[in-house]
Amino acid sequence: MTLLWNRADLLAATSGRFPSPSHDDIAATGVSIDTRTLRPGDVFIALQGENSNGHDHVATALDTGAAAVIAHEPCGVDDPRILMVGNTLVAMQDMARFARARFAGRMVAVTGSVGKTSVKDMLRHALAACGPTHYAVASYNNHWGVPLTLARLPACAAYCVCEIGMNHPGEIRPLADMVRPDVAVVTTVASSHLGLMGSIDAIAREKAEILLALPQGGTGIVPAGITGTEYFRRNTAAVGATLWWTGVTPDCAVQATDVTSDAQGSGFNLSLPGWQGQARVNAPGRHMADNAMLALAAAHALGADMGHAVTGLATFHPGAGRGAIARVMHDKVMLLDESYNASPASVRAALDLLGLVATGRRVAILGDMLELGTFARHEHTSLLPAVRANADIVFCCGPNMKTLFDTLPSSIQGGWTSDSSQLAPLVRAALRAGDTVMVKGSLGSRMRHVVTALQADGARVGPA
Template sequence: MKTEQLYSIFRNSAGVSTDSRTIREGEMFFSLWGANHNGNQFAAQALGKGAICAVIDDPLYETDERTILVDDCLIELQALASHHRKELKVPLLAITGTNGKTTTKELIGAVMSRIKKVHSSKGNLNNHIGVPLSILSSPADTELLIIEMGASHQGEIRTLCTIARPDYGLITNIGTAHLEGFGSFENIVKAKTELYEYLRKSNGVAIYNDRNPLLSEQIYRTVNRAVPYSAPDGTELIVEPVSYTKNLVVRLLHNKRERVISTGFFGRHNTENIRAAVAVSLFLGASIDDAAAAIEEYKPLNNRSQIMETGRNTLFCDSYNANPDSMRTAIEAFAETDSEKKVVILGDMLELGTKAHDEHLNILRLLNSLGISRVMLVGPVFKSLAGTFGYKTFHDSERLKEYLKIKPVEGAYVLVKGSRGMMMEKAYEAL
């Protein structure tokens, strides 16, 4: 079946799903292959729950006229999303980077929603499946699309740009994450700047951090049209931290209008995410008042620079993910908080390949240099290195949780951070 025919079905459907467990009546089901499953096996279940059709790529699972056989379900899903993007005819902002892309995306969405109908990627649906699903879930009255793009190998951002065709692009920063997949920092730079390459070829606009030498150099070498954070609409923008001993307070200054806002984030490093969000929003037509109000109201969720009061402790929850740069930044930010009783709980950083030993050792040395004495570490890499530092170690987060129930922490500021696969949030209920 041709993409145009699939699109006709899509326009008369309730949307698209790749999960037979959560599919809603009237949605199209795409039978995607996973690492440990064949999605075609769930086509009949999806149809039984009311799916309007099931797109399959294995003829063994054809049942009736509601099953649509294609060569490759993933390619068809991406083609359908690309076709829908053409039909939407609205501006699209693409955001990538090593750290801060989800927070920046959420902040821009919060600001721009005050003046436009915005649709943005949910959570971190930012890969070869998530980006098509985000585009396909865009309502017909959308006025601005904000799409997050992630990558763990070269070529992924290029593919996502081909599907999403961004008009504007933003790289938050470039650091050392997914080294196992990329192989080197130089390859990470090449992968992230595939967004800049696309914008150059399509005559799109890159909005960039002109205080970041690496990004400034890449902009100069790559992009035809670029807008700096420092003057997104031709007028100087200043965003600077005022206080960060608990939650972050920042000062905004633009066109002689000053705002001081108390945010829900911890750590002065989030100033750069806020600066990015304000700059992009001003460029796209929002006012400094829109930005200040939206950012002050925004409450971080999903364990991203989130402050949580439990009644026993104040948790600084940053456990959604971790890499050497974000781990270092979170620890340094936590060290600047104003509590005399600090506890740091860290989980292993995953996907670092041959750099894992050195990067975890660097984190332990940082903790030691900052004089943070009460440290708990989770995971085999930290466990293998922590002996000489005298830190408490645990095989996994479940064992950490059980320990905290027996020896509770009370009246402290507690930083919790680790890679997603370490499931560090399990410790929260014991804190």
């Protein structure tokens, strides 16, 4: 296991102090903020959350074998492993900057309205085939997720892949400055979090902030035709970085041709500055081909061996809730699990995916898209054309999806309920052998209930 933190580095990074002196050094091999997943050898950082306080779990962390504990409140325990700091979140951010500064590998950051985790995971598959690669586990893209990822970064890794997110103005820049990417990818500008951001223009301006954290000679990678083109152009020019537009037209620095997508996956020919070749990813859907193009462009901009990167990319599969495809109900139904999250752009992509891969009846199960504020009604009802084009029967839940459900022709109205736990049995009863069912909704809409109900052992299709 790689040594991440010793006593001297913890002190230097955080300016804290160990109240109980010890001559033993510290040899931490991980960083944890949750004792339920803490492993012996981790540094435990006692963060103060809205509903929980890590300081309540210090004794557990020490008992579990934490190499050190970082705290800012008295913990009621006297242990030489406890490092006292002014504020534990600030200390974690300081550790992040320290770890970033000693990292000699290549850093890439991914932001965007949708597709961040998909591109991040494609990149980690591509880069892992080229050298030791550190990456954000899960969607660790906010004020604690980004510094936690960096605090865990081994100095000797060749590559690091960070995800940067936002739902309020002003969030991207400080995180991007902490990450200091050599290459920055913006996946999309779309109406996710529109309620909190106010306009698509404001979202584009915020995403473009990531480019200001690039060094001179760094590379920004952005899809051509994105909203707010000028912000992306202006910000890369401001720092002396290079901007690669990705797309299908010859004027794009990163150009994909012969893009194909079927139920098995997506493929394309790719032309990059200084490299040309074919690529394939085990993820159906045009949006996944777009994501793969961004990932390979980033790998190339980082200087990775593209032969290995293409081979590594081919080992990527969409994760649970992000487009994973499985057979359920005794193999009789195909399930597209898109239940992790939803925004207008990703619901459209998921509906297109349903239309692309379905073999029998196309069944769409849609839960509310959240954080759209006063735009919610319009954003839900504007899904109508995509729904009509790709679904034969539609089940909805939640007050926002009611507005869409009521506009559907009665011939495709499967049913509406106020929440997903009520919807699950309705959907199960309606499914027939040969159906393809796609489940999507914001995390808060808990569409996972429907997925779990379809995956349950006893779930059988009704009579055809």
